[in-house]
Amino acid sequence: MSNEHVTEPEVNETQNVSPLDDFDTAETVSTAPVSDDSILDFDDDPLSATSVSKKSLVIFFLIDTSGSMKGKKMGELNTVMEELIPEIRRVGEADTEVKVAVLTFSTEVRWMYSTPIPIEDFEWARLRASGVTSMGAAFKELNHRMSRNSFLSSPSLSFAPVIFLMTDGYPSDDYKEGLRELQTNSWYKFGLKAALGIGQEANDNILAEFTGSKDTVVHAYSGGQLAQMIKIIAVASSQIGSKSMTLSDDTNHELGEEDVFAAKQKLLGQQIQELVSTQTDGDDVPFDTGW
Amino acid sequence: MIMFNGFSHSVMGASHEKTNLVCQDSSAFKVGDHYAVAVVADGHGSKKHFRSHLGSKFAVEATIEAIDRFYEDREALEANLPTNHKLIIKNIEKQIISNWNMKVEKHLAENPVTDEEKSKFTPEEFEAIPPESYYGSTLVAGITGDNYTFGVQIGDGSFVAIFEDGRAVMPMEYNESAPANVTASVCNSNAASMFSSFYAPNRKLIAMYGSTDGLYASFGSEHDFLDYHTIITSQLVNLDTFKEIIKNNLTKRSRFGTEDDISLSCIYNENLLKDRIDLINKRVAENKKAAADRKAAMLEKKV
Numbered sequence: 001m002s003n004e005h006v007t008e009p010e011v012n013e014t015q016n017v018s019p020l021d022d023f024d025t026a027e028t029v030s031t032a033p034v035s036d037d038s039i040l041d042f043d044d045d046p047l048s049a050t051s052v053s054k055k056s057l058v059i060f061f062l063i064d065t066s067g068s069m070k071g072k073k074m075g076e077l078n079t080v081m082e083e084l085i086p087e088i089r090r091v092g093e094a095d096t097e098v099k100v101a102v103l104t105f106s107t108e109v110r111w112m113y114s115t116p117i118p119i120e121d122f123e124w125a126r127l128r129a130s131g132v133t134s135m136g137a138a139f140k141e142l143n144h145r146m147s148r149n150s151f152l153s154s155p156s157l158s159f160a161p162v163i164f165l166m167t168d169g170y171p172s173d174d175y176k177e178g179l180r181e182l183q184t185n186s187w188y189k190f191g192l193k194a195a196l197g198i199g200q201e202a203n204d205n206i207l208a209e210f211t212g213s214k215d216t217v218v219h220a221y222s223g224g225q226l227a228q229m230i231k232i233i234a235v236a237s238s239q240i241g242s243k244s245m246t247l248s249d250d251t252n253h254e255l256g257e258e259d260v261f262a263a264k265q266k267l268l269g270q271q272i273q274e275l276v277s278t279q280t281d282g283d284d285v286p287f288d289t290g291w
Numbered sequence: 292m293i294m295f296n297g298f299s300h301s302v303m304g305a306s307h308e309k310t311n312l313v314c315q316d317s318s319a320f321k322v323g324d325h326y327a328v329a330v331v332a333d334g335h336g337s338k339k340h341f342r343s344h345l346g347s348k349f350a351v352e353a354t355i356e357a358i359d360r361f362y363e364d365r366e367a368l369e370a371n372l373p374t375n376h377k378l379i380i381k382n383i384e385k386q387i388i389s390n391w392n393m394k395v396e397k398h399l400a401e402n403p404v405t406d407e408e409k410s411k412f413t414p415e416e417f418e419a420i421p422p423e424s425y426y427g428s429t430l431v432a433g434i435t436g437d438n439y440t441f442g443v444q445i446g447d448g449s450f451v452a453i454f455e456d457g458r459a460v461m462p463m464e465y466n467e468s469a470p471a472n473v474t475a476s477v478c479n480s481n482a483a484s485m486f487s488s489f490y491a492p493n494r495k496l497i498a499m500y501g502s503t504d505g506l507y508a509s510f511g512s513e514h515d516f517l518d519y520h521t522i523i524t525s526q527l528v529n530l531d532t533f534k535e536i537i538k539n540n541l542t543k544r545s546r547f548g549t550e551d552d553i554s555l556s557c558i559y560n561e562n563l564l565k566d567r568i569d570l571i572n573k574r575v576a577e578n579k580k581a582a583a584d585r586k587a588a589m590l591e592k593k594v
Contacts, residue, residue: 046526047540049579050519052548053511095547097511104594112594118511125592155507155516156548 055158056097057242058116058151059088059234060191062138064167064198065104069129073168073198073287076223080230082124087231088238089119096159096242101151105138107131116151135171139178146187160190160261162241164233165210168198168287179209190261192241192268194233196220199287215269218276221286225279232275240268292562293437295327296527298534299556302541304505306550312336315428316503316552317347321355326362326436327558330354331448333503335427335476339420341408345398346391346426350477353390354432357383369436376441376490384443384486387430391477395426427478431501435558440499441490445475445482447504450489451520453497455563457570459517459524462489497567498524498559506541506555509548514585518578525571527559 063077088098099116103109104127112125145151146161182188195207197219207217218233220226241264297320307314315334321327332350334343361368361383372379399422408425409417429446442450444463452462464487475485500520510516526533541553564571 045536045540046522047519047536049522050510050515052509052544053515054548055508056511095550102594110594112592113589114591114593115589117589121590123590123592125594127594154512155510158508158549 053154053156054095054097055242055244056099056154056156057159057162057238058099058101058157059162059164059238059241060142060146061100061102062142062163062165062167063102063104063127064133064135064169065106065127065129065131066133066169066172067106067130068133068169068201069198071129072223073226074127074129076226077166077198077230078124078126080227082126083227084231084234085119085122085124087235091235091238091242097156098238098242099154101145103138103142103145105134107134109134109138109141111145116154132172133167133169134173135167136173136175136178139175139182143178143182143185143188146185146191152187159241160192160264161187162192162237163188163194164237165193165195165207166198166230167195167202167207169201170203171206175206190257192237192261192264194218194237194268194272196226196229196233198226212265213269215273216265218272223285223287226287228279229276232279233272236271236275237268240264240271293325294561295322295435295558296530296561297322297327297329297556297558298530298537299329299331299554300534300538300541301331301552301554302538302545304549304551304553305546307552313344314552315344315347316505316554317344317351317428318501318503318554318556319351319355320556320558321359322558323359323362325365326358326434328355328358328432328434329499329501329556329558330430330432331501331503331554331556332431332477333429333446333448333505333552333554335429338411339424340427340478341411342398342425343427346395346428346478349391349394349398349426350387350428350430353394354387354430356390357386358432358434360386365436369439372439372441372490373492376492380441380443380488380490384488385483387432387443388477388483392423395423395478399425421478421480423478427476429475429503430477431503433499433501433558435496435499435560438495439490439492440494440496441488442499442501443486443488445477445486449500449502449504449507449516451500451502451517452491453499453521453524453571454491454494455497455567457497457521457567457574459520459574461513461517462491463487464489495563496560497563497571498527498557501556503552503554505545505549505551505553508551509544509553514578514582518575518582521571521574521578523557524559524564525568525575527557527564528568 098119100122101116102112193211194216195211197204197207204217208214211217218229220229299318299320301316301318303314318331320329330351332347334347429448431444431448433442450463451459453459545553
């Protein structure tokens with residue numbers, strides 16, 4: 001039997017391990033610091049055609065576009081979302097890629113784009129309001145898409161999603177059935193959730209059912225408040241959502257997924273309430289007064 | 292005459308550099324007589340797996356030793372593979388775990404747990420850890436012969452194969468309901484039954500890659516991950532000069548991407564690659580266009 005093409009394996013040699021007798025231990029581990037210049041010099045690197053993806057986070061916006069949102073509410077929401085996108089680009093740690101997915105719900109549910117879009121490429125499409133409030137259908141669609149086989153398929157996905165619900169009224173369908181389905185979804189369970197009630201008709205109890213706690217539910221009664229609340233929630237949840245938690249607490253006990261989720265959701269609630277308490281009403285006209 | 296060649300490389304994660312941890316990945320490749328093996332292993336990072344850098348090294352060695360043993364009678368093995376591949380692969384998996392356990396037992400006997408290692412646990416916590424867990428690791432191993440390829444995997448990590456048609460595919464199917472899921476480890480008491488495997492008969496392999504999950508996680512999409520491997524394949528004709536580029540790229544992917552350890556091991560058919568190099572280059576160009584088309588479709592508004 002010919003051995004002429006046998007090649008001894010190149011075995012990874014770590015710092016604390018002595019070489020084995022049976023294998024050549026050609027050094028294959030790059031442990032010495034490599035200068036940034038040599039790493040970044042990719043003029044001749046054919047592999048630079050596929051970019052390096054940072055750890056990524058998906059923010060889901062669920063937005064009520066039913067008929068009652070027509071007028072000042074929808075106008076203000078469109079404007080603040082256009083202004084918000086550049087702010088989210090600056091958010092989070094420098095090593096996180098944020099992607100955005102927007103689901104609108106009225107009589108039908110519809111995604112703004114067919115897939116989550118990196119914040120650098122995201123352009124807001126101005127929404128129009130008409131129809132009823134199919135919140136239950138929205139929950140079911142969200143459940144379907146929050147999956148490794150769908151919107152959460154990116155290999156670089158490193159954080160649980162942020163889910164932000166905005167609505168101005170009662171659901172017109174069986175939202176509880178949709179919510180029950182959604183609550184079986186692990187991404188939903190461990191995701192950071194917040195909700196914004198717009199105007200007098202929004203029911204904070206339903207929103208608290210969605211988020212799991214009242215301190216992650218806020219209410220806006222005017223255009224100015226709407227703008228403030230959307231920015232507060234979106235920025236705070238993006239920052240916390242993209243935070244890498246330490247793997248152990250002070251007692252050196254390793255934190256599991258549930259611990260990390262609980263800590264982040266609690267932090268989000270605290271931050272939202274602190275920020276909300278510092279906001280002023282100003283001279284803004286409430287949504288629900290006639291003019 | 293088939294000529295196999297390969298390469299393997301592991302880089303320490305940027306996060307491990309910051310915390311003075313060692314690289315917990317290991318990798319190797321071996322070219323034998325009419326067969327080749329590519330192996331990577333990723334030692335577990337959590338506290339109770341404090342010797343996992345050794346566990347991953349033992350996993351790689353155990354695999355190559357097991358394969359070498361089965362290929363001592365290559366002709367008999369290859370004659371049986373078509374009809375008995377499931378049994379043969381199962382026996383290889385068992386041999387790997389057996390080899391690994393022997394290495395762990397030997398190392399532990401010669402190197403008892405130190406007080407410093409124990410100091411990270413309460414006495415009760417430490418007593419509850421099975422000793423083999425100290426060395427826990429994943430394992431991804433691909434083997435190819437003249438006209439067949441198979442692979443075994445326990446825990447996370449990825450295979451990419453490029454067959455004669457020049458298209459990169461991930462040949463392993465992952466059954467989410469099966470016990471061999473991404474949390475499986477060579478240190479599990481029933482590890483031998485927790486493998487996933489694939490067998491691709493009657494297909495000539497151009498190149499196959501095994502990688503630890505740090506590499507996959509540095510990509511934004513599975514398409515990009517596959518395209519990356521096609522590009523590497525197109526450069527294998529100049530392996531000696533390309534090796535440094537691969538090492539730099541893996542380092543970049545760890546530093547600017549996942550910050551995790553990354554390992555990549557490759558075996559390829561030199562002759563077939565030379566024959567198909569024009570096709571591979573064509574696939575690289577096709578992939579680039581497809582990526583641009585996908586991006587354009589992604590940015591199309593639906594409301």
